[in-house]
Amino acid sequence: MCAARxxxxxxxxxxxxxxRPGQGRRPAALxxxxxxxxxxxxxxxxxxxxxxVERVARRSGASRMTIHKWWPSxxxxxxxxxxxxxxxxxxxxxxxxxxxxxxxxxxxxxxHLCGTSAGxxxxxxxxxxxxxxxxxxxxxxRYSGPRRAxxxxxxERARERGQLAAEIDSQAxxxxxxxxxxxxxxxxxxxLTEGFAEVIVRNLLHGAGGHVTDPx
Amino acid sequence: MCAARxxxxxxxxxxxxxxRPGQGRRPAALxxxxxxxxxxxxxxxxxxxxxxVERVARRSGASRMTIHKWWPSxxxxxxxxxxxxxxxxxxxxxxxxxxxxxxxxxxxxxxHLCGTSAGxxxxxxxxxxxxxxxxxxxxxxRYSGPRRAxxxxxxERARERGQLAAEIDSQAxxxxxxxxxxxxxxxxxxxLTEGFAEVIVRNLLHGAGGHVTDPx
Numbered sequence: 001m002c003a004a005r006x007x008x009x010x011x012x013x014x015x016x017x018x019x020r021p022g023q024g025r026r027p028a029a030l031x032x033x034x035x036x037x038x039x040x041x042x043x044x045x046x047x048x049x050x051x052x053v054e055r056v057a058r059r060s061g062a063s064r065m066t067i068h069k070w071w072p073s074x075x076x077x078x079x080x081x082x083x084x085x086x087x088x089x090x091x092x093x094x095x096x097x098x099x100x101x102x103x104x105x106x107x108x109x110x111x112h113l114c115g116t117s118a119g120x121x122x123x124x125x126x127x128x129x130x131x132x133x134x135x136x137x138x139x140x141x142r143y144s145g146p147r148r149a150x151x152x153x154x155x156e157r158a159r160e161r162g163q164l165a166a167e168i169d170s171q172a173x174x175x176x177x178x179x180x181x182x183x184x185x186x187x188x189x190x191x192l193t194e195g196f197a198e199v200i201v202r203n204l205l206h207g208a209g210g211h212v213t214d215p216x
Numbered sequence: 217m218c219a220a221r222x223x224x225x226x227x228x229x230x231x232x233x234x235x236r237p238g239q240g241r242r243p244a245a246l247x248x249x250x251x252x253x254x255x256x257x258x259x260x261x262x263x264x265x266x267x268x269v270e271r272v273a274r275r276s277g278a279s280r281m282t283i284h285k286w287w288p289s290x291x292x293x294x295x296x297x298x299x300x301x302x303x304x305x306x307x308x309x310x311x312x313x314x315x316x317x318x319x320x321x322x323x324x325x326x327x328h329l330c331g332t333s334a335g336x337x338x339x340x341x342x343x344x345x346x347x348x349x350x351x352x353x354x355x356x357x358r359y360s361g362p363r364r365a366x367x368x369x370x371x372e373r374a375r376e377r378g379q380l381a382a383e384i385d386s387q388a389x390x391x392x393x394x395x396x397x398x399x400x401x402x403x404x405x406x407x408l409t410e411g412f413a414e415v416i417v418r419n420l421l422h423g424a425g426g427h428v429t430d431p432x
Contacts, residue, residue, distance in 0.1 A: 179399025207423025
């Protein structure tokens with residue numbers, strides 16, 4: 001599942017998209033958008049197993065060379081396509097009530113992972129990243145890192161409102177919410193449901209301790 | 217990393233270990249133990265990348281055919297070797313104080329994952345399992361399922377002592393402890409440390425909510 005990487009380095013925009021017969025040179029941003037749209041469609045329809053740069057090239061009309069200029073591997077292209085899907089579907093709301101916002105967000109996250117093929121895709125991306133350090137670094141840099149920062153900002157505002165205890169490390173909270181869901185996705189001992197999403201938020205905000213050890 | 221599986225089915229003991237030159241037919245349990253010991257040593261020394269049935273055969277003296285009778289794939293053999301390591305290193309203590317026990321256990325778990333090559337091994341096993349449904353099922357059946365049951369029994373006794381709230385779902389607690397650690401292992405946005413292990417137990421037992429939303 002984890003194809004070898006090509007030699008190119010970054011995924012930043014370039015201006016050298018190859019012209020196609022009968023067309024003038026099209027703007028790079030347009031070509032890039034078409035490639036990502038094609039990648040996203042393929043990824044969500046057929047998953048990582050059938051995802052190749054060749055198929056994205058055929059569907060988008062861009063050349064493989066052009067695609068490889070922007071994305072050094074099929075994993076990098078799949079990752080960017082996945083990020084675009086998530087950013088569209090899973091915005092971070094901040095209504096001023098952290099418990100309601102976290103619950104709504106985690107329920108939406110579970111629906112995204114389980115109600116569509118996105119869960120299979122991200123599980124395979126994380127799976128491939130275990131033996132592909134380049135993909136692992138890209139995953140952190142382009143996906144989990146930026147989304148973590150946005151979630152942490154929401155938690156920080158909740159702390160300022162007094163809805164989180166002052167000493168709480170928001171990064172650990174994120175691991176105990178997202179990590180719990182990813183664990184059910186990746187290992188699947190138990191089903192990943194919206195009810196589970198509600199329970200993990202409640203556990204984390206109110207605590208699972210009983211009357212004997214809970215100092216509250 | 218995820219090699220094809222052979223045709224054999226189970227990993228249960230057999231009595232048909234091939235005799236070696238100069239030796240009589242040795243008991244199957246003895247041969248099986250030697251194979252597992254060799255597998256474990258290879259796995260912890262060189263990780264999954266260099267782990268092959270061929271190398272385990274050379275090191276243990278058992279034939280590849282014998283090994284394949286018990287383990288249908290290199291993944292299945294690596295998994296059983298890993299389970300043996302974990303069962304030896306990570307027993308579930310129950311001293312009667314759930315917070316102290318969970319904290320000690322999670323610190324030990326983090327040391328196991330980060331202080332030895334075991335973390336890399338289990339990350340690669342989970343990674344492979346994302347595209348190998350047979351390995352995924354074995355992982356649940358032989359590793360995560362039985363260990364979850366033992367952890368749940370410890371949590372159940374804590375609930376009976378009043379150290380966990382009566383309505384708490386112990387499976388979700390396990391996901392919020394183990395899952396948080398696996399998430400840091402697999403995605404590694406932030407370091408997996410013993411301090412993190414302490415924090416996630418405290419968050420979960422006492423709650424992260426502040427004075428405004430926390431009803432306690």
